[in-house]
Amino acid sequence: MGAEDAARTARAGAARRPMRGRDPGEAHRAATPLELLFDLTFVVAVSQAAAQLHHALAEGRTGPGLFGYAAVFFAIWWAWMNFTWFASAYDTDDVPYRLLTLLQMAGVLVLAAGVPGAFQHGDWALVVAGYVIMRAAMVAQWLRAAAADPAGRRGALRYAAGVALVQAGWVARLWVFGGWAAATFVVLVAAELAVPAWAEFRGSVTRWHPGHIAERYGLFTIIVLGEVILGSVTAIQSAVTDRGLSTPVLLIAVGGLLLVFALWWLYFTGREVRLTTLRTALAWGYGHYVVFAALAALGAGLEAALDVAEHHAHLSELSAGLTVAVPVAVVLLLLGALHRMTDAAAVGLWPLLAGAAAVLALGFGAPLLGPGGAVLGMGVAVAATLAAGLLAGRRAPAG
Incomplete structure (x- = not known):
């Protein structure tokens, strides 16, 4: 009974834990069951991207297939990477954290459902919709961290603002056609990659493990x-x-x-x-x-x-x-x-x-x-x- 009581107390404490930065030197830090489930949803998206690349290669559409694959895989990888580094610093495993993470998983599945349309017809609407779901949940996570962690507030707010701004750009890009579509894609990818460097600039380093x-x-x-x-x-x-x-x-x-x-x-x-x-x-x-x-x-x-x-x-x-x-x-x-x-x-x-x-x-x-x-x-x-x-x-x- 003593061990069970201790475990129950620990779970209750975790549910009330503020979203403070975790110790980057924490011993025996390992992936959580939630992170493993999160990764499994990405198996679907990766599988869809690879399958569409295979079809494009087999049909002799190498150039368009590689471009579509690189674009889709960037969305998959970037969403996974952003969550992974955030979780390394702020994983409190409380109810709001779990719900927002599950919402991101739903976004991954929506994105995966849109991969065939993006490859075959150039229709990126469903891919962007899934990306919006994932990124909106990520913004909410960063705002929670900003509210609960004074030491990391500056960086968290920068992340939230940067992610939201670039995400608005991806939505606006749905109405861009012709040669501008490729140019705006490159610009938005560069903006995505720049957000972490800007957010971590001058003493706002996130305490990842x-x-x-x-x-x-x-x-x-x-x-x-x-x-x-x-x-x-x-x-x-x-x-x-x-x-x-x-x-x-x-x-x-x-x-x-x-x-x-x-x-x-x-x-x-x-x-x-x-x-x-x-x-x-x-x-x-x-x-x-x-x-x-x-x-x-x-x-x-x-x-x-x-x-x-x-x-x-x-x-x-x-x-x-x-x-x-x-x-x-x-x-x-x-x-x-x-x-x-x-x-x-x-x-x-x-x-x-x-x-x-x-x-x-x-x-x-x-x-x-x-x-x-x-x-x-x-x-x-x-x-x-x-x-x-x-x-x-x-x-x-x-x-």
Whole structure:
């Protein structure tokens, strides 16, 4: 009974806890069940974006498909990132906090429902509606923090004002057409990226937890890799059901699995990510847009390669090879830069550069090797990059 009473008292205290900044040095800080549920709703949005990219690639609409994918994925990633950093500083887990977070989840699902229309017809209304729901809830969270936390009030008010102003710009953009649509998109993305730097300027730094942030990014990486596996398995299952297990399908399955496993290992080096300054944290956090988007695009690329191998796509073998090779090379190069930036590098830069070059060469060699042979070669090349980096790290003198 004593333990139960203590737990009940703790929950009651949490329900009445003001939204003060949490201790950035708090021990054993980990992702909460609410944060994990929040991430799961983003699986739907990421899956929709990757599926639409796959369809665009298979139909030969590479340029429009990549632009739509980059735009949609930015909305997904930016909403996730904003909540993640806010929660790291102000997660009180009380009733208003939970309700506003659940509202953001609803917004994610609305955005996901609008992804096909945005890709196929250029209709961004539902995507923007979902984004409005998420961002309005985020503004409310920041206003709560401003009211309850005098130390962080200035920064919280800046965040609320910046988010609201840029969100109004996204709504106004629905009535912009022609060449101005692309120009206003770039301007609004730049404005979104500038809000955190402005809000944190001159002593208004939010008290986020470095270890918690690193864990949250790692968990989202796992979610994206899981989506890659799910999409690939579904495509392989469909191919096997239609025509049996052919050699190209088997090679793509093995190569894709090697890619996922090796990229996971390269991301999770076992070394602590050190986010020691705001500049480092912003660069590391922003750089993950490319990492997440490229990993999800890898799944679309593997599915497109399967379509080409089964003669179901309006795509050349060269294009099929590059749809896998380019995302993998981008991830390798970005991981090298991000890990060196945060002292988490377990694999040297030169092995990663060599691995990226080998993967791109295999992508260009797809007409000769076939999609299956090219993808298998890429999987072996990335696995060899990992092995070479780990061996070099073991041989390096300590200290």
